Amino acid sequence: MFFSLDILKIEYLYLVNFLLGIGDAFQNPASEVTISLIVSKENYIKTSGVRSFFNSFITIFVPIVTVAIYALSGLKYILIIDFLTFIFAFITLLFFVDIPKIKVLEEKNKKIYQQCIHGIKYIFLKKDILSLIYFMGFINLIAxxxxxxxxxxxxxxTSNNDFQLGIVTSSVGVSGLLGSLIVPKFPYPKKRVPLMINIMVFSFLICNTLLGIGKNYIWWTLAVLMGHFFVPLLLANMEYFMRTKVPILLANMEYFMRTKVPIEMQGKVFSARNTIQYATLPLGNLLxxxxxDRFFEPYMLETSKLQKIFQYFVGSGSGSGLALMYIFLGIIGFIGxxxxxxxxNFKKLDD
Incomplete structure (x- = not known):
């Protein structure tokens, strides 16, 4: 609308993104509960793999297609396509997706804020679920x-080489795309907690360390490909715990989250989970x-015995401090x- 009226300004984009953030706060928990309702327990892992595949597919190809359309036709046609995809998704959800209704009589008279508090209280009473959320919060801090x-x-x-940066960053999506293909074929483990831990240990040690000691985009690309390959499998198992096993109701991250929480609680629990585990992402950005700027980069420009040892692994000059930080992030992630x-409490998830 703003674009068609020729009054589009950066301030309006901030407003639109703010409104989108509010909408996502409601949409994401609702969509997670919907998956639990329309997908059988046996297919939680496979469904997570399919979702990871398409998320990675979008990450890789949407920017390419968008740039091509923008170069040929400008912003107008991108906005038209965006609107048409919304209409398609809306009609599909309204007429072709049958979502079973949940009867939750005890929640009828509760206000929204009371239901939010209910979800937070539930999480803090379930120590195994809480430990899983803390684990994801820790990973998000490093991420x-x-x-x-x-x-x-x-x-x-690389002296501001955009081409090499593009190769490395695009490999994140490629790795996620390839990794998501193994999720439906991966044999269901008897113990999911050790699998998740081993995936993160591998990712922290391999990806972060190679990023730190690598001296060119080939090593960095290899690090990203190896470090992100098993992430879809990690997320699939985590969600499993949140969606299936509880004392009364059948309510891998996908599997854990869907199996451990009653279906009527999942909307509130997913909302509370997102609040807790994603709060560490902006904290990580800030840190x-x-x-x-204050420690790693200045330290690698100084001269000391310890700095010379670090220099042997990460090299010298601009960016060596960031490389050193990646190594420390790998070590911290490994220990954590x-x-x-x-x-x-974390081990109880497999009980």
């Missing part, structure tokens, strides 16, 4: 720092900037994952 530092490190170490592995 926030990881994602923030990636582009600056590559650009500073990355502070640590990079092992601590969760021995946590008694």
């Amino acid at each position: 926030g720092m990881y994602n923030t530092a990636l582009a600056p490190m590559i650009l500073s170490r 990355c900037g502070i640590l990079a 994952s092992l601590l969760f592995k021995i946590n008694k």
Whole structure:
């Protein structure tokens, strides 16, 4: 509308994104509950694999197609296509998707904020679910720092080579796409917690360490491909725990989240989960900037015995401090994952 009236300004984009954020806060928990209602328990893992596949597919190809359309036709046709895809999704959901209704009589007279508090209380009473959310919050903290530092490190170490940056960053989507293909074919493990921990240990040690000690985009691309390949499998198992096993109702991240929470509680629990586990993402973004500018980069420009040892692994010059930070992130992630592995509440998820 703003574009068609020729009054589109950056302030309006902030407003639109703000409204989209509010909408997502309602839409995401609702969509997660819908999956639990229309997908059988046996297909939670396969469904998660399909979702990961298409998310990765979108990550890879949508920017390419968008740039091509923009170059040929401008912003107008991108907005038209965006509107048409919304209409298609709306009609499909309204007429072709049958969502079973849930009878939750005890929630009828509760206000929205009371239901939100109910979901938070439920999580804190379920120590195993809470430990799973803390685990994801920890991963997101590392991921926030990881994602923030990636582009600056590559650009500073390649003299602002956009082509090499594009290869490395696009490999994130490629790796997720390939990894999602193995999820439906992966044999169901008897113990899912060790699988999740092993995936993160591998990702932290391989991906972060190679990013730190790698000196060119070939090594960085290899690091990203290996580090992100098993992430769809991790998410599938985590969601499993949130969706299936509870004392009365059958309510892998997909499997755990869907099996451990009653179906009538899943909307509130997913909302509370998102609040807790995603709060660490912006914290990671903030910490990355502070640590990079105030500590790691200045430290690698100084001269000391310890700095020379680090320099042997990560090199010198601009970006070496960020490379060193990746190594430390890998070590912290590795230690943190092992601590969760021995946590008694975390291990209860497999009971």
